[in-house]
Amino acid sequence: MAQHLELNSTVNENQLGQRLDQAIAELFPDYSRSRIKEWILADKVTVDGEMVNKPRLKMMGGESITVQAEIEDEVRWEAQDIPLNIVYEDDDIFVINKQRGLVVHPGAGCPDGTVLNGLLHIYPQIAEVPRAGIVHRLDKDTTGLMVVAKNVPTQTRLVRALQKRKKFTREYEAIAMGKMTGGGTIEKSIGRHSTKRTQMAVQELGKPAITHYRVVEHFRAHTRLRVRLETGRTHQIRVHMAYLNHPLIGDHLYGGRPRPPSKAGETLIKTLRAFDRQALHAAMLRIEHPTTKEVMEWHAPIPDDMVNLTEVLRADAKEFEDLNY
Known part of the structure; x- marks a missing residue:
């Protein structure tokens, strides 16, 4: 079943002259440039409230961008037996002590072998949570603690707390x-x-x-x-x-x-x-x-x-x- 997605942001002034697809890729780095181009061509993107299907459209800075699209099931990631050092677990969260050399989330140049793939192996139900419950990330070679949500309500509350810089x-x-x-x-x-x-x-x-x-x-x-x-x-x-x-x-x-x-x-x-x-x-x-x-x-x-x-x-x-x- 496809997952509905809505993204909203504003083009930065320092993005003056960038193509629309390039600007959106910078605003929403979790999604590939090729996927963003597909959304633009499929009339899934509005600029200042107007539908735009030209990836090469030049940005002036300050435009309001809205993406309304669907992500199909094929984007689901593979479960892999990757050792994760889990220091705490209950019904709602994992806390992981991440080792060096381990990427948190699949992306360009790293399609698998990540914390996310390991989470899917140890707790398959986390596939129903966006980004397998990942709330915040650590760089590949940064070690240490990160929290992961095991269900959608928990993820929503943790993301909100992180965004509000509280607790x-x-x-x-x-x-x-x-x-x-x-x-x-x-x-x-x-x-x-x-x-x-x-x-x-x-x-x-x-x-x-x-x-x-x-x-x-x-x-x-x-x-x-x-x-x-x-x-x-x-x-x-x-x-x-x-x-x-x-x-x-x-x-x-x-x-x-x-x-x-x-x-x-x-x-x-x-x-x-x-x-x-x-x-x-x-x-x-x-x-x-x-x-x-x-x-x-x-x-x-x-x-x-x-x-x-x-x-x-x-x-x-x-x-x-x-x-x-």
Whole structure:
């Protein structure tokens, strides 16, 4: 049975000159460009209230877009036996401690082998919930906690709580390049990078994004942070830290390439070069349970690669402190 879909948004001013299908693909990144083009040609898209079937129509910015379409059963994903570390489960939710290297949701270039496919295997009924109950995502190489809804009412309540920034708290452990003097708040909108399609960037006309951070530990040329998200934009922490000129260690997409401090020992140099993912871990999740209304909190241990990195950075800092550098 087909699932009815209605999407509404407004074209950003920085999308001036984009084709209609390109603009809609950026506004609704969960749907492929080819699918969006099909909807436009099938008279499923209105621009400022008028039906438009020209994918190449140029946008001026500020147009109101409505998509009313149907998704057929063939878009249902395959259940796959993928190990998932479930740290909590009840009748309404799963809480998962996601490992590195695991994509959350199928998409372009990754049709399967995701958290979603694993969820369908362990709980087939979740196929009846949009996106198999996924409420929020973690990047492929970001580890840590995420909550999944087991039914539609639960998903609706969790998404609403997330959107209203109420009773849904996510804290991350991170290690950034450079020595940061103190904590603070970054309130800079984020949108798709103007020329690099795989990247996001701070953009004045992007979606509002707020990140709070505090310094946990200083090293010689790096800083360990605790970060709390108030919004949840794609790559938000990574983009905001890079904007401050303090990209995360290992985040090659946003400039976190190895930069050993002066006179660094061989162990530190090798450790930094070998760290091949962004140093980011979703360490704490706190929500109001959507059914019981109980406030619940989970903590995920820092993964071994980040623990080792921290210990090596700490040993380096202590060595140079003892030498009075």
